């Protein structure tokens with residue numbers, strides 16, 4: 341609905357700018373409608389006067405007031421009450437009828453509010469992707485929650501997505517691990533705590549390597565590494581015994597991941613680990629194609645690489661514009677990077693497996709491939725996409741949805757335990773904090789009820805905290821602060837929603853919005869209604885940025901605005917506006933519910 345209003349404004353704006361002979365401004369720099377940010381601003385606002393300032397050689401404020409005048413001259417826009425300027429901004433304030441229609445729409449559409457019905461695009465959506473034989477760390481936690489929520493956002497925006505957990509289950513490190521396992525005489529410990537044991541084996545390998553390095557025994561270091569490489573080569577060429585052992589590692593890891601995904605309430609459509617593309621021969625196909633087409637070239641020591649030039653990286657965002665260059669001989673030039681697709685011993689690399697994954701995914705016919713992976717792999721992905729384009733994969737969009745580092749305030753290396761703090765440790769900590777918060781808030785709760793609520797608060801905390809910051813920003817997960825009922829937290833938002841829900845449960849029947857439309861709204865009511873109306877725009881913004889952060893921030897705004905209303909107005913006692921306010925609360929709860937579904941924050945009946 342708001343979109344219709346916005347489109348109308350854009351249409352008028354375009355017509356005015358055409359009259360003014362400034363239409364290019366609007367085409368090269370499309371008219372942007374801002375979302376509501378504070379009371380001064382209308383729900384819709386445009387900064388277009390700023391864009392026109394240099395072209396017209398006049399101050400933005402003057403242009404804005406002329407523009408506003410021109411808008412008014414064009415006659416009323418249905419749904420808009422007043423058009424005002426504030427500095428260079430032009431603000432559009434919605435009218436009462438629009439408010440009523442919005443409330444009607446929300447109550448009618450329920451969880452479809454803000455949702456795009458038609459499929460706009462099909463995408464493979466890769467997220468989480470932890471590595472086997474290790475516990476998940478806090479970075480995987482951020483990835484998993486961010487990915488899951490963004491997946492929900494895209495689904496709501498008409499994307500047909502397949503959620504794929506691209507498990508890191510292949511690579512030379514498993515050669516080392518298999519070797520260590522064969523060497524070890526305490527492998528019976530695997531049964532009991534498989535992942536902890538495998539992690540220990542990794543560390544054994546690392547210690548051995550470090551010791552040899554320290555002693556300056558370079559040859560022995562090389563030999564140790566060679567052994568690992570040999571084991572990996574054997575695994576990759578199908579050695580049955582190693583494969584069987586690897587299967588055990590893999591299965592144990594998947595079980596442990598599953599337990600964490602259960603706690604986070606996350607699901608995938610497929611779990612295609614890196615191994616899948618090796619086993620199903622996608623890696624050998626891609627290597628052959630690259631070599632046969634002369635895209636990959638052999639290096640002196642017998643490896644094969646795809647040279648990536650600076651130019652190749654230029655249009656990563658738009659693969660169809662790629663300038664594909666094939667090097668005859670990488671020695672011709674030195675301004676290139678090499679993307680290794682076969683090591684000198686003939687084994688695959690992380691990059692080979694990613695290219696093979698692309699080949700496979702493209703055969704499934706997606707419009708877009710989305711990768712939720714940390715920012716530290718940014719350059720790698722640019723090269724990967726450039727290599728893929730050289731291989732002819734040009735009619736699919738590649739997107740690396742990168743995100744910043746996450747850490748605990750004290751760092752994720754526990755000095756006390758002398759080990760890395762895992763994602764599970766963080767979840768346990770949050771659960772514990774949530775339990776204290778819940779008990780403090782209501783000491784009369786029965787034990788079981790308190791646990792149940794604490795579980796919901798813990799999930800709300802973890803989900804909110806992992807999407808609250810802009811995804812590219814680094815962030816610190818302060819588990820204590822994040823669980824608090826006060827501040828910019830998940831539980832704060834949950835608490836407001838619970839409050840709303842309980843008002844509804846106390847009330848008898850919710851009247852139809854149109855039947856109570858003449859009851860008077862005060863400024864708090866109006867502000868809340870405006871918040872509700874802007875929800876679809878927020879979802880749209882999340883889609884544009886591939887980032888659920890605006891939704892998290894919106895939930896905070898909604899909770900604050902609702903709390904203000906709650907404190908200023910007595911919802912159920914207010915004689916004059918009682919029914920209309922009840923409608924408002926019902927719509928608010930509906931929007932909370934809808935947004936909670938997308939963010940995976942549980943709605944609690946009691947807190």
Ligand code: ARG
Pocket residue numbers: 466469470471506507508694711713
């Ligand atoms: N397993 C990797 C990690 O934990 C992330 C995989 C990213 N995805 C990819 N297609 N390369 O760091």
